[in-house]
Amino acid sequence: DAKTTQPTSMDCAEGRAANLPCNHSTISGNEYVYWYRQIHSQGPQYIIHGLKNNETNEMASLIITEDRKSSTLILPHATLRDTAVYYCIVRASGTYKYIFGTGTRLKVLA
C-alpha cells in the first residue's frame, strides 16, 4: 500500500476555504485516495474519495493531480466544527486494510 505524507498541522480562519494537501507519490494505478477526519477520539468520519477525477460532495472537494502523486482536500467554508485531524489514505481496490499516517491537525480559528 502506498504511503501518504501530510503536514502535521494547519490553521484556517472560520469562513475561509481550508486546503489540506497530501502527497502519495508511490500510488499505484488501482489505488483510491480516501479522506477521513477524526474529531477528538470519536471514530473517523468518511469525507470523500477518488481515483483519478476530481470529486465533490456536500462536505468537501477532492482535487487529484494528473499524475496522481498528490491531492488536496478542500473544505470550502470552514467552521469551528471542522476542527479535527484529517487523514489521507490510499487503498488498493479489493483490500480493506487502511494504513493511517499521522494526519493533519486542522484548527479553525474564530
Next chain:
Amino acid sequence: KAGVTQTPRYLIKTRGQQVTLSCSPISGHRSVSWYQQTPGQGLQFLFEYFSETQRNKGNFPGRFSGRQFSNSRSEMNVSTLELGDSALYLCASSRELAGGEDTQYFGPGTRLTVL
C-alpha cells in the same frame, strides 16, 4: 440507516485479564475491520473479516484475535492484557462492492483502559 455500533463504549480491566469487544456493522455490510488507536502508535490495522473468514491481518501478537458471525457481527478478543493494550479500539464496516470501490465506515470505538 443505523451506523456501526460498538459495545461496550468504555471498559476498565486489570493486567492479565481478557476482554471481548463487540461490533455490529451497518446493515448489509459484510466486511468488518478492526483498528487500534494509541497516542504513541496512532491508528493501526488489526484484522479484517469477511464471510466469517479472516482475510487480512496486521502486525499484532497472537493475544489479539477476532471472529465474525454469520450475521456479519464481529467480536475481537484480547487475552492476557498488558498496560500497553490501553487504547481506543475501532471497528469499521464496508459493503464489499464489485470492482473494489468501497468505503469503510467507522464506529464510535471502545475505550479500553488496562490498570
